[in-house]
Amino acid sequence: MSFTKSFLMMSFITTVAFGISNEKREFARELMPSLKKLVPLHKRMETPRRGEWLAEHPEEGQTFKEYLNCNPVLPTKTRDKIYLLPIGKLEGRYNKLVSDTSTYLRMFYNLETKLLKSISPSLIPKKARRENSYGTQLLSTYILNDILVPRLPDDAACIIALSKYDLWPGKDWNFVFGQANTRKRVGVWSLKRFGVDDKNVDYKTVLKRTVKTAAHEIGHMFTMRHCKAFECLMNGSNSLYESEGRPLYMCPHCLGKLMLLTNRNLKMHLQFMQMHTKTLKFETTSDFYKRSLNLLFPEKAVPSSL
Ligand SMILES: [Zn+2]
Ligand SMILES: [Zn+2]
Numbered sequence: 110m111s112f113t114k115s116f117l118m119m120s121f122i123t124t125v126a127f128g129i130s131n132e133k134r135e136f137a138r139e140l141m142p143s144l145k146k147l148v149p150l151h152k153r154m155e156t157p158r159r160g161e162w163l164a165e166h167p168e169e170g171q172t173f174k175e176y177l178n179c180n181p182v183l184p185t186k187t188r189d190k191i192y193l194l195p196i197g198k199l200e201g202r203y204n205k206l207v208s209d210t211s212t213y214l215r216m217f218y219n220l221e222t223k224l225l226k227s228i229s230p231s232l233i234p235k236k237a238r239r240e241n242s243y244g245t246q247l248l249s250t251y252i253l254n255d256i257l258v259p260r261l262p263d264d265a266a267c268i269i270a271l272s273k274y275d276l277w278p279g280k281d282w283n284f285v286f287g288q289a290n291t292r293k294r295v296g297v298w299s300l301k302r303f304g305v306d307d308k309n310v311d312y313k314t315v316l317k318r319t320v321k322t323a324a325h326e327i328g329h330m331f332t333m334r335h336c337k338a339f340e341c342l343m344n345g346s347n348s349l350y351e352s353e354g355r356p357l358y359m360c361p362h363c364l365g366k367l368m369l370l371t372n373r374n375l376k377m378h379l380q381f382m383q384m385h386t387k388t389l390k391f392e393t394t395s396d397f398y399k400r401s402l403n404l405l406f407p408e409k410a411v412p413s414s415l
Pocket of ligand 2: 336337338339340341342343344359360361362363364
């Protein structure tokens, strides 16, 4: 039987590459009061409805403290770049989409992003391809293990493939939007179902869907598990509909994790993201960052647009 499963498959790590230094622990300790202060701006997760991710995938979640104690994989001085590898020729809206996604990730993760030359889907052998109503579908596990792992650059914090083609992860699955292997720091996601080829879907919607998935996936690659405390970028999603209801920003727990790995102070992150999301006309998100800044740094309060 073939059926649709999850929004994202994850292979969680069983071993770890780097521990948390005392310096990072001190950084986290100093960050805690600000994170707690932000809690009133966030919405706690409600009991999941039938069909939603948490109704079908009971997960434990992951607090900031639990993250600190799980020896997460973090960028290092020598592994400090996010590589993006397109699968399929970038033309039309794909070109701008991939370029804008690369810029967004650079802002969000405070890591240099490098766009690699796209590879042809003909590199994927017949045994790892099939056809469905979305056209050609590629086997995500083949992309992870046989395409990305051999291409992982020495200075990569992680490498992500962006596929113009639909993906499936193996037997009994209809499709997946994305899949990542955190231990090997490789991931792939498909742009196919975001409406890039559909002229009725405006560019802003396509970009928002893409950067949300991209930032979520890369969070996993730095050992962030799905969040179940608040409505958050790191919530699991069972469908595009469920994903669209989740925010582009992170809850206080996940924001703490992000600050730990980005080596950027909280104020700077909020300012950068407020400005960048305003440029992209993601008004709700930009306004959320503005309210966060006003709450934490009231002396610089600026009027909210909502
Ligand atoms: Zn996920
Ligand atoms: Zn969260």
